[in-house]
Each structure stands twice: as structure tokens, then as C-alpha cells.
Amino acid sequence: MTAADIVMPMFGQAMEFGVLVEWLTADGAEVAAGQPVASIESDKATYEIEAPVAGMIRHRVAIGAEVPVGDLLAVIGGAQAVGAVETPAASAAPALAPAATPAPARADGRVLASPKARELARAIGVDLAGVTTARADGVIVAADVERHGAAPPAPSADTMTPLSPLRRAAARRLAQSWTQAPHFTQMIEVDASALVAAQAAIRAGRLACSLNDILIRAAALTMADFPDLNASFEGDALQPLPDIAVGLAVATEAGLAVPVVRNAARRSLDEIAAETRRLIDLGKRGRIGAQDMGRASLTLSNLGRYGVAFGTPVLNLGEPVLVFIGAIEEKAVGIDHEIVLQPRTMLSICYDHRVVDGLRAAQFSQRLKQRLEALEDVLPGETEPAPTEPGAARFADGRVKLRLGEADLLVGAKDARLLSIATALAALTAELPKFGPSARKLRGIEIRLEDGLAGTLLCESEAQVARIGRAIEAADIATYSTAILRAQLRPARGDGDGA
Amino acid sequence: MIQNDRLRDIFAKALLARSFEARLIKLTAEGFLPPLLHPGAGQEVAQIAALSAVERDDPVLYSHRGVAYMIARGTSLSAMIADMAGRAGGTNNGKGGIMHVVDLPNGIYGESGTLGGGLVVSVGMGMALRRRSPGRVVVHFFGDGASNRGTFHEALNWAAVQKLPCIYICENNGWAVSVPTSVSTAVENIADRAAGYGIPGVVVDGADPDAVMAAVANAARRARAGEGPSLIEIKATRLLGHYAADPQDYRADAGSVAQRDPLAALRRRVIELGLLDEAEIEAMAAAHEAEIDHAVEAVKAAPPLDSDQAFTDLYA
């Protein structure tokens, strides 16, 4: 067996130290090459370290230790390696089970402990997070707390909250970035119709990706159009970045993590989707590896679901661009002297002024906007995401008029899913007889979905209603991602509802 | 023949029962009472006549068909209203409503909520009476529907074997809620089942108070002498629905049944016999109304039951 040292690796170029959060194997256990042995927290995320060789591992630092990059964490093999030792020296009563790996529950930050153990820990001031148990179910019991011993003195009663190592390091890096890089942010509003249509297509199952994946690809392609922006300011010079990597801010239990999709401009939408799924899954389990971290060319932050419209981001240290995407909201805009409702979103694009000037940045901003409005080279060609034609007129209550042959169909739907269903229905009834636009009384078909969502398919005539009604009955409901619970004919809503 | 005093008394009580129930129905329509009454209109004369043939200290288990049983024994009107209305001053502390009115000094011993459930209980009451108070009898009223329960068989069989002092009075009004006896019951006369237990079974017309009294008096004599139980079937007339607001869509004679009202017939008879004239009857009715008014006022003035009562009276 060869001996090997395991040292604190450098995850990310600015990392100075890491914290040993968890030993994934017991001290003295036999490990295989490539087996994860420790969990490390850096300023960006939690990583796993693998054993470089097989052998018996001996721990050299304690849990919670801040270890500078390059310093020793553990050794494998060497003079002490003898045979396999599955159990450490047993200390407790014979009824105890042999020692096992510490509770898997700890990986997601939760501590399982019996009520008695909790009471005891509280009473003697022990932090349960530091207690281990040999129990197979991972539940800390009172004996484990007792064995752990008395706690260090309780924290002082003043109001300061100590930060975890990850948050301390993050604070340091954010301050560095903020003070070193001159930030400027350009806000540019985008017609989000194509994005909304893409969301509809995603929900309808016609696109197998998330909205974030679309944004990543759009951002990557735009960065590819502006290779001069893909650089970092180091020392006194611009260092080109090795590839176009797009970082995606992801929330995990331990806080925000930013995994990076490398070579994003050269990956298809499907490939990006697979990659982000993989990274998010790892992030949730605190298992993002070193190869998935590092500096990005551009980081995306999509916190629009919280309703924030625009903001002034702080660049990740060493990155030239950060794009904050705000909430998508329906707004009234003037188009061709008409007030029209349109989904809009604001991009807040933050640039490092050392890397790019305002004019060039504006060109980038504009290009990104155009790309998000059209999505023509972002989405796979064969997918038709938009059920509405560009420039389709919208009405105050969210209805859309569809032109189908020479017949007008008014589709009322507050939800993109209904819209897509309505479109499909309209397609089913493509061979509609001609009706002139003079019909004013509108008839409606109510569509209800399983989850209570409802909308009205407004038709211009009884015959249209009948036609579509028959089509609904004949339709293969299974082709829709949500089932139509009931479609019923409803009398006219009255005049004045028309176009 | 019933003596005139007795007849007049039966009529007066039946009149009061009819008026009292009508008031309960009215109070229900007004929302003061919950809709829980099963009106006994049409059956009062028979019920009161039956109880006229036994003593006040002969315990009674009654059926849900109206309140004439309690009127016969003199239970407080306001207490019964309070039981229904959930006010203080009732007989069962809000626990049982009108279905479980209890008045031990007047021999009203309650009711089983499950139809036919009391048949077996009355057997035990008869066993106790025989041991501790020989000479007293248990009177148990039940309907045609309940006579089809297994408890009927078990109770009559064992009461007969032990020769218990029980009088089983089946008020057969032809309906178990909406189900006519022709659909539910294998025999025309429920009294015929008595033969299966070796005990006497008689059929009497519920509009004929003399016949009812005579049959019950016979049964009581037999029971007090230790000869055992009897089954009396009263052919009764249910004027209203199963419950007060029952529209009785299932009933063909709903409109015409009033013509066969035993109380109306008794009214005609007491007038014919010269026991009472119209004016006296009107005055009696008015007095009843005043009595009922008084009872209603008392209940309306009474405080609502404390909900803590939900937790009392469970264990002795």
C-alpha cells in the first residue's frame, strides 16, 4: 500500500482556507481509491474530498477546523496501516452496535436526536451538531450527549451572531469584489412574451428544460458574440477566461451556491439542462466538487419569483458580468400607438468597468435583450413555443385573438397552459367554415382543469362553438399535459366583449 | 266500559298532548328548537289509554313516537322543552334531547336511541322488579319497525321463559319511517308473533280507548300475578310524517288520514256522552295553550346550558 497525504485543496482561485465539516469515513477505516472521505466548506460551497489511494485513513484534524489550503487533513496508508479495522475501540456497554458512519442526516444540516438527548444537550450546553452517534438510524441519544462531555462555555449573552466559515469567507470576498472592481449596472427592459411562451411549452412538456437553462444558453451565446468581455482583470492586465462558463445562483440549505456550467456556448439546450440538473442535485446534497466550481464568465441570478423588478448586483470576485433577471410581469406598453398588455421583465446587467466600457456594455445588453425576445437560436428549431403570433392583440382581461384561416377565435386564458390547450383545440378545428368578422355576440366554451384553473374559449358563433365542442369530445385528452375536466357550452357573454 | 271520569281524563290529556306537540312543531319552524321531534299525532289516545291501565310507579320505556307518554304521567312541559332547546331546567342536562326524557318520580325511565334497543333492557327491568318490587310491571312501547329487530325475539323469548312482569305494547301505525309494514314485516299482525313465545298476543284498535285499556289491564293483571309477559298490538294512526317536516311523498293516504284521527273521534264521543260540551272543550284547549305558553316562557327565560355539561354524567 502506498501512503498518501490528503491536504486541503484549493477550490477556486481565491480560496485561502477551508473548514472540515464532516468526516465521511471513520478514523482508522479502510478506504478505497476515489472514495469520498471528507466534506469541506469553502467560501462558495461544500465539497467532497476523495481518497487518492486505497488504505487505512487516519484523521489529522478535528471537525470544525479551519485548514489553510495545502495543509494536511489526513493520511492514508503508511507505517500504521495493518489490517482492516471496521470498528474503533469500543467504549460502551456490550449491547452497543459496532461503530458505523456518522448519521447521514447531517449532510443536509439536520440533526436527529431523541427528545431526551435534546433536553440533556440544552441542559448542559452541548451543541448537538457536534455530537456523533454509532446508531444505525443516526439518532443521537442521551448517552451520546453524555459521552460528548460538557460543552465549552455558553456563548456570551450579547447580540452578536457568529458566522459560519462559509459566510465569513463569502463576506470577505464580496467586500473585495465591491471595493476593487468599479461596478456599473445597466437596466434594460425585455419583452418576455417569448419567455412566457417558452414557460408554457415547458409546462406542456414540449420543452424538456427549465427557464434557467434557456437563460443560461442565451447568456452564453451572447457572451460568445462579445469575446472581449470574457476576461478578468488581474493585477494590471486583462486575463482572458479559458472558456465561456455561466454561473447559476442556486439556493441550498447552507445558503447560496453558484455552480458553473462550463463551455456553455457550445452545449445544446438539452445538454445544459442535464448539467444544471446534475449541479442542483449535488448542491442540495452539499456535494458540489471542485471541478464544478470556479470562476464564471457571467453569473445569472434569477430571483424574479420574489417579485423584485431590478437591482444593483455585486459581481462575483473576478467575474466581468452578472445578470440579474427580475420578475416577469404583465405591463401596458405602447405598440403602434395602441396600448397593449405584454409580459415584460427587467434585466439588471452589472459590469466590471475595468473590463468593459459603457458603450460596449450597452451593445452587450442590447444583444442579450434581443436574444431573449426572439430566442431563435436558443431553442431547438422544431419546437414551436409560442401559441400566440407575434403582435397578437391582447385584451384587458387577458384574452387573445387567434386568427385561424379566415375565422377569428378569441381565446381567453389567464394561464399559459390554457392558452396552449386552446391553441391545440383550435388546431383540431382548423377547418372552420368562414365567418365574417361582423359577428358580435360571443359564445364561450368554458374549460376547467383539474387544479381548478379555468378559462373561456370565446367563439364568434354557435356553429364554431358546436364544432369545437365536438372536437373536444373527440380529442385525445391524454395528449395534453393536464386533463380537461369539463368543457361546457355557455350562452353569450353579451355585446361589447368583441375585438 | 271506561268510567266517564277516566274517559274525560284521557281526552283531556290527549288534547294537551296534541296541542303541546303542535307547539313544539311551531317552535321548531321558528328555529327555537332543533328539528328532532317525531310527532305522535294520532297515537295519543291509545298511548294515554294504555298508561291509564297501569300505575304511576310502573316504569315505562317509551318510543320516539311523540310525547303523550310523558303527558300521561305528568312530566313537566317546560322540562321537556328545555331538553329540546338546550336550556337549563331540562330532564337530562342536554345529553339526550327529547329522545331521552327521564322522569323517575313519574315512572318515565327513558328510551334507547337505537330502535328496539330498549326491548332487551326492559327484560332486565322486569327481572329487577320481580326480585325487589314484586307487583310492579314494566310497560314498554315500541313500533312496528322495532318489532323486526333481533332484540324483539331475544327479549320476548327470555321474558316469557322467566315469566317476567313485562307488558310489550307495539304501536303498529303501518310505517317505519317511509317503509310500510307490508314491505318489512312477514305477518299482518305483529301480535301473531306472541304465539312464538307462548305468550298472549292481542290486537286492539288504537281509536278505541276502551279496548286499549282493557288489553293493558289484562296484561298488567297477568304480569303482577307472576304469569309472565304479554304482547299487545295497537293498530295506530300516524297522522303526520316520521319527523315533523317529513313531506311523506311515499304515502298515498297522507291527505286523507286526518279523517281517521282517534282524537277527533274521541272528541265527538265525549260530546255525545255529555261529558263535555264544545265550550268546555274550547276552554280546556285555551287553558292548555296558556299552560304551554307558560312553559315556553319559562324555557326562553332560562339560561342556555353550560357546555361544561358535555363532560358530566358519564361515570357514577
Added chain:
Amino acid sequence: MRTISYGQAINEALAEEMDRDGDVILYGLDVAAWGGIFNITKGLLERFGPERVFDSPISESVMVGAGVGAAIMGLRPVVELQYADFILVAGDEIFLKAGMWRYMHGGAFKVPLVVRLPSGATGAGPEHSTCPEAYVMHSPGLLCAVPSTAADAKALLKQAIRLDNPVMFFEHRRLYQKRDEVPEGDVTLPFGKGVIRREGRHVTVVAWQYMLSRALKAAELLEQEGIEVEIFDPRTLSPFDSGTLIESVKKTGACLVVEEGYRRLGVGAEIGAILMEQAFGYLDRPFRRLAIPDVPVASVKPLVDRVLPSVEAICDVCRELAA
């Protein structure tokens, strides 16, 4: 102290109470002339006469219903149902009439009724093998006794007859022959007070009647492994002595209920809930229960043995809890 069997102890209790109070009567199937198919009521007809000790027809509804009727009129009837399973045959009479007659009528009556119920899996088939105390523990208005020893059977039955509330008195048939020391004299036990049969530091086991004997055996075996099992016998399930149980769990932090009833919504389920509600901070191990795994108890021995909690199973769970 003399040693008599559980069955003899019950016979003594009946005789003593019938002697003491002329209102106590006893009836059931085969209890008079035969003296009971399990011989429990032997000699009572001769001693107290046919007006107080008599046989009934096979009519569980009127047997119990008449018990209620007699009780509300001032007698103190003791009704024997031949098998505990028959509480379901007389369901209305037990759960609705006996349990609720007093309540429904606003407390105007008392129901001093005792229903004796021979229970337990003895290979008599699915409808003659259950220990259905959970139904009784679940239902308001009823008391429930589950004596495990001859002394307890006698003392609790005497108490039951004297109480003014309806008591479902479960007698386990496998214990009828079991002999224990039983004190002489007028000894009663209160309802709602259990007893610690064996002390220990590691696990509290709750068990009664036949399962108690298995728990005791398991405790002896485990003692040799250094595991100390504390055994709590509740004596009555309604009222249930949660106080003593909680004191025990405060000490051990671990609780196992071993019952001969069905698992789902059994007595164990209620005890687990009680511990969660009233002893949460003291629990140091997951609550466990051993019970019949929600199948009827079959007729043949291998199947019966398979579903009843075994000594081995009790040991296994206690070892897990003590670890």
C-alpha cells in the same frame, strides 16, 4: 399465604360479593348447573340458589341488555359472556346501552353492571380467540379490567362488582389454571392503578395477562445479557394508570407495549400517543409495540404461535431499545 388458581380466585370473588350484597346476581351460558364451561362458577348455584345464579339462552343481546335494565333498577348483575369476542355480538348493548344509558339520561341512572369476558388465543378459531380490550378502552362510559394474576383477578372483580359503573372484566383463559398467592380476606384493588412487576433501568415493557408472562420470561433472559427490563402491568385499561407508566419511562427513556390484541389502533397505539403527549422530553428511544399483526387468529397452533408476540420477539426489541 395460600396458593389458588386464577379461576378459583374469580369464583371466590363472586361468592364473597354475592354473600355481601343480596342484589348481586350472576347469569350467563352454562354458569348455573354446569358451573361454567371453564368451571369458574362452580358451586355458586348451590350456594345462592336459582334466583341469583341462573342460565340464560344463547342471546348475548338480551343477556347484556337485561343486565343494563336490571342495573338501572338497582340490582348488581354479573353477566358472563362465554367468549370475549362476543362483545361485538352484543355491541349495541355494551357500547351504546351500558356505556351511555346514564349519560343520555342526564345522570338519572347508574349502571352497576359487570360483564365477564373470557379472552385469549387458545386455538378456538378466529371468532373465539381475541383479546378485544381496545374496543372497550376506546369507548366512553365503560371501565375495563385486565387482571394478570389470581390475586389481582379476585381483588379487581370484587371492586368491579362494587363500582357503580359498567365494567368489562376480561379474564384470560390461559391464566385460569395459573396458581398464585392470593391473600385471604376482603381485599380489593382500585381501578386505574397499575403495578411494576419487575424493576429495571433500560426499557419499560407494558404487558398484561398472558403477554405479561412472556415479558417476564424475556426479562429473565435479558438480565443475563446485562439488559434490565422494567415491566409495568396496568391492571386496568380504563381508567389507565399513565402516571406510573410515565414515571417508569422517565427512568428508562424507552417503552415497548406487548399486547395480545390487533396492532392497528390497539392499546399500544394509545399508550404511544400518551407518551408522546405527556412524556415527550423523556423519550430516548423510538416507541415500540408488539401485537397481533392485523390478521385474525387462526385455529391451528403453528399459525397462532406465529402471530402472537413471542418471548424471542420481546427480547429482540428490548435489545434494540437497550442499545
